[in-house]
Amino acid sequence: MPKTYQNPRYPYRRSADQDSAGAHHPVIIVGAGLVGLTAAVDLATRGVPTVVLDDDDTVSFGSRALCFSQRTLEIYDRLGLGDRLQAKGVTWNRGKVFFKDRLIYSFDLQPEGGHRWPAFINLQQYYPEQWLVERAEESGLVDLRWKNRVTGVSQDGDTATLSVETPDGPYQLTCDYLLAADGARSQVRRCFGLAFDGQVFQDHFLIADVVMKADFPTERWFWFDPPFHPGQSALLHKQPDGVWRIDLQLGWDTDPEEEKKPENVIPRLKAMLGEEVDFELEWVSVYTFQCRRLERFRHGRVFFIGDSAHQVSPFGARGGNAGVQDADNLCWKLAAVLDGRARESLLDSYEVERIPATEENILHSTRSTDFITPKNAISRAFRDATLELAAELPFARALVNSGRLSRAYCPPHDGPGPLGPNSLVPGSPCPDAPLQRGNQRSWLLQQLQGGFFGIYFTNQPLTEEERGKLARLTGDHPDLQSLVIARQGCRTPGLWQDCDGLFEARYGATPGSFTLVRPDQHVVQSWSVLDCEAVARSRAEALS
Amino acid sequence: MTSHLVTDPNIDAPDEFYAALTELHRDLDDPESAKVNAKLILLLANHIGDAVVLNEAIALARSKPGA
Numbered sequence: 060m061p062k063t064y065q066n067p068r069y070p071y072r073r074s075a076d077q078d079s080a081g082a083h084h085p086v087i088i089v090g091a092g093l094v095g096l097t098a099a100v101d102l103a104t105r106g107v108p109t110v111v112l113d114d115d116d117t118v119s120f121g122s123r124a125l126c127f128s129q130r131t132l133e134i135y136d137r138l139g140l141g142d143r144l145q146a147k148g149v150t151w152n153r154g155k156v157f158f159k160d161r162l163i164y165s166f167d168l169q170p171e172g173g174h175r176w177p178a179f180i181n182l183q184q185y186y187p188e189q190w191l192v193e194r195a196e197e198s199g200l201v202d203l204r205w206k207n208r209v210t211g212v213s214q215d216g217d218t219a220t221l222s223v224e225t226p227d228g229p230y231q232l233t234c235d236y237l238l239a240a241d242g243a244r245s246q247v248r249r250c251f252g253l254a255f256d257g258q259v260f261q262d263h264f265l266i267a268d269v270v271m272k273a274d275f276p277t278e279r280w281f282w283f284d285p286p287f288h289p290g291q292s293a294l295l296h297k298q299p300d301g302v303w304r305i306d307l308q309l310g311w312d313t314d315p316e317e318e319k320k321p322e323n324v325i326p327r328l329k330a331m332l333g334e335e336v337d338f339e340l341e342w343v344s345v346y347t348f349q350c351r352r353l354e355r356f357r358h359g360r361v362f363f364i365g366d367s368a369h370q371v372s373p374f375g376a377r378g379g380n381a382g383v384q385d386a387d388n389l390c391w392k393l394a395a396v397l398d399g400r401a402r403e404s405l406l407d408s409y410e411v412e413r414i415p416a417t418e419e420n421i422l423h424s425t426r427s428t429d430f431i432t433p434k435n436a437i438s439r440a441f442r443d444a445t446l447e448l449a450a451e452l453p454f455a456r457a458l459v460n461s462g463r464l465s466r467a468y469c470p471p472h473d474g475p476g477p478l479g480p481n482s483l484v485p486g487s488p489c490p491d492a493p494l495q496r497g498n499q500r501s502w503l504l505q506q507l508q509g510g511f512f513g514i515y516f517t518n519q520p521l522t523e524e525e526r527g528k529l530a531r532l533t534g535d536h537p538d539l540q541s542l543v544i545a546r547q548g549c550r551t552p553g554l555w556q557d558c559d560g561l562f563e564a565r566y567g568a569t570p571g572s573f574t575l576v577r578p579d580q581h582v583v584q585s586w587s588v589l590d591c592e593a594v595a596r597s598r599a600e601a602l603s
Numbered sequence: 604m605t606s607h608l609v610t611d612p613n614i615d616a617p618d619e620f621y622a623a624l625t626e627l628h629r630d631l632d633d634p635e636s637a638k639v640n641a642k643l644i645l646l647l648a649n650h651i652g653d654a655v656v657l658n659e660a661i662a663l664a665r666s667k668p669g670a
Contacts, residue, residue: 437637444641454649 061341063270063300064185066117069192071206077230084110084202085397087221087234089209089247091115093124093184094365094382095240096191098390100138103198104509105394105578110232111201112223114208118188121342122268122304124379125181125296130467130488131383132176133580137508140190141176148180149297154279156449156461160286163450165278168464173561174491175502179464181298183268184379212237212250212361219360236393236406237361240382245367251358257351258425260372262432263309265318265345267328268302271338275303281461283431283446287330292431292461295331302341305331306373308432315345348372350421350428356410362389369417371424374431374462381420384467385413391578400538401602412486416468423463430460475567477585482567489580490565494544495558503544503562504580506555510538511598512576515589516568517554518546525589532591536598538578546570577601608659 076082086102088095091113099109127135127144135141152168168178195201210229211222219237223230239247248255275295282293291308298304307327309318317323324343332338352369356362365382389409395401433439448455467488476482483490492503506512513532517525521543529541545551547560557563566574566585575583575597584597614620627643628636648657 436634437641440634440637441641441645444638444645447638448642448645455645458645 061121061268062339063302063341064183066120066185067189067192069116069203069205071116071226072204073225073227074202074204076232077225077227081231081233083218083233084108085235086110086238086393087112087219087232087236088238088240089221090239090241090245090365090367091188091192091203091205092119092240092242092365093188093191093379094386095238096188096195097134097138097383098238098240098364098386099201099203100191100194100198101134101386101390102394103195103200104138105391106200107390107394107397108200109202110234111195111203112207112209112221113203113205116205118192119184121266121344122183122185122298122302124184124376125298125304126179126376126380126464127182127187128376128380128465128467129174129176129178130465131380132180133491133504134383134387135187136176136505137580138191139194140187143190144182144187145176145180147186147299148182149277149299150177150180151277151279151297152178153276154281154461156446156456156459157280157282157285158443158446158450159284161450163446163459164453164456166456173493173559175493175504176491179376181296181304183298183300183302186299209241209246209250212247214358214360216359235360235397238389239361239363239367240365240386241367243366243370245363247361248353248363248367251361253353253358255351255353255370257349257370257421259349260347260428260432261311262428263311263313263315263318263345263347264373265307265309265324265327265343267305267307267324267343268298268341269305269328269332269338270301270341271303271332271336272301273303273332273336273338283442283461285331288327293331294461303338307331309345313345318345319343348428350425352414352417352421356385356413357407362406362409364389368413369420371420372428374427375420375424376462376465377420377424380465381417384416385409387579388413395538395578395602405602415470419468420465427460427462431462478567478569478572478587480567481564482585483565483574483582485582485584487582489576489582492557492561492565493559494555494562496553496555500558501555506542507576507580510540510578511536511583511601513539513541513594514562514566514568514574514576515541515543516546516557516563516566516570516572516574517543517551518549518570520551520554528589528591532594535591535595539598544568575601606653606656608656608663610663 086109088111091111099111155165208224210224213220218233221232277297280295294306296304356368364385371377392405433442445458449459470486472484476484494501545554545556547557572587573589574585583601
């Protein structure tokens with residue numbers, strides 16, 4: 060059915076491993092979807108070779124994930140795909156909320172400037188997947204094996220063993236670490252008999268990708284109880300290639316197979332878009348959804364990333380974005396353990412950090428669902444009251460919940476960070492800020508790519524002593540680089556300048572302060588004065 | 604200073620307030636009444652704002668008489 064995109068077909072290739080018993084690899088990834096490919100490319104940028112097994116031979120069918128958040132774009136920029144995503148994707152910051160037949164309010168997701176990447180871009184999931192396949196192949200470190208279906212997994216203390224079915228018959232592989240990126244119906248999860256529990260929502264939703272020439276602006280439009288679809292909700296979102304994503308709530312008493320038929324879909328869309336609008340169906344899917352997660356994301360040698368570990372409702376764009384951030388969290392740790400810079404116990408921090416992020420995603424997505432689909436008469440009364448008030452009174456707009464859109468997870472904290480009231484707390488993702496050096500412009504996050512970074516903030520040219528301290532730090536720790544940033548307006552030739560003062564504001568930096576950043580662009584710790592011993596201790600802790 | 608829910612008499616003219624509350628629902632059917640009540644709660648909750656006070660009120664509203 061799709062007309063704007065032709066799924067590539069990647070050939071099955073027989074691997075030498077199929078002819079030798081007991082082939083072993085450091086890392087095997089199950090699933091060449093968005094998350095598995097992200098992990099493979101991230102590990103490749105860190106020099107770690109991987110084998111990726113996928114039971115299919117192509118990228119995503121249909122637009123699926125669609126909304127890529129700022130944090131995800133920052134990660135993809137590190138993997139060399141940021142510009143490509145932005146060039147192809149539809150950038151949007153604005154949303155509109157309708158109730159019945161009228162617009163009740165609009166909102167702007169990113170009123171704050173000074174970020175390299177927008178709050179969101181919309182892009183069909185098959186594009187980043189296809190580009191990740193290209194990056195993986197260019198790297199020379201990713202062995203992508205299509206039509207390789209995992210049928211069994213087991214592990215002992217040292218290795219995981221996989222049974223794989225191919226067009227040429229079965230073979231076995233072993234690995235040090237297995238990343239299960241095989242989606243909501245994870246075969247790896249099934250092999251270990253792990254419970255995947257949570258809340259099922261008794262509702263059906265229809266997703267349609269339609270091609271049309273239309274004058275709708277580049278905004279997210281959400282309707283509660285619209286006249287064209289009474290009693291339900293609807294969402295309209297723009298994609299590249301003249302494609303529009305339409306989500307229609309159908310209710311529980313509907314038959315998914317019936318609803319998917321064009322003769323049933325088209326009248327609903329005509330009611331929404333207007334009889335005169337010409338459109339063609341590109342892809343249709345009916346789904347129910349669940350909010351659930353694995354209790355643990357690490358099981359010995361096996362790590363669950365993305366939908367195999369957790370599932371949320373689609374409101375808030377928290378599925379794909381969370382999976383990409385799982386990979387971002389795990390891959391640098393795996394690389395550090397594999398090249399002997401960190402102990403194995405570092406890998407436990409993956410779930411310690413990602414389970415709270417998952418719980419936050421599940422909480423937000425459950426609340427959105429409860430607002431969008433009230434469970435009883437009084438919930439509906441509150442929802443409708445909120446929507447009616449929101450049309451007139453700004454206070455009520457804060458209560459309207461048509462999806463709380465994905466943002467990078469920040470750990471909870473009591474009180475200010477180590478540099479005072481405006482400073483970042485340890486564990487926060489690094490906010491971006493524009494930098495300038497002479498005529499050259501850059502962004503903070505584009506300077507923090509690869510290993511650990513220490514950001515030193517100054518209001519004058521560096522003294523001999525300061526230079527010595529920074530050289531000693533980076534000399535003692537080859538995985539640590541320093542970045543010196545000069546305060547806005549200071550005369551410091553050769554240094555990056557905080558040209559808009561946003562680094563100082565967003566990090567609470569003061570002259571002489573130092574911030575240690577992890578390879579996944581999260582803050583380890585900040586100090587008001589550079590103390591090499593304290594930094595060395597913090598780096599060691601971040602690796603343990 | 605943390606404030607708490609006021610449970611001592613605090614309404615200027617109790618009978619007038621109660622009459623206004625009853626009057627508010629005159630001629631409304633049940634779903635309309637429910638929505639009007641919901642609006643009233645939302646308006647008052649926003650006026651209060653303080654999460655401690657709101658949570659105390661929520662807990663008290665749900666407690667069983669005599670409990």
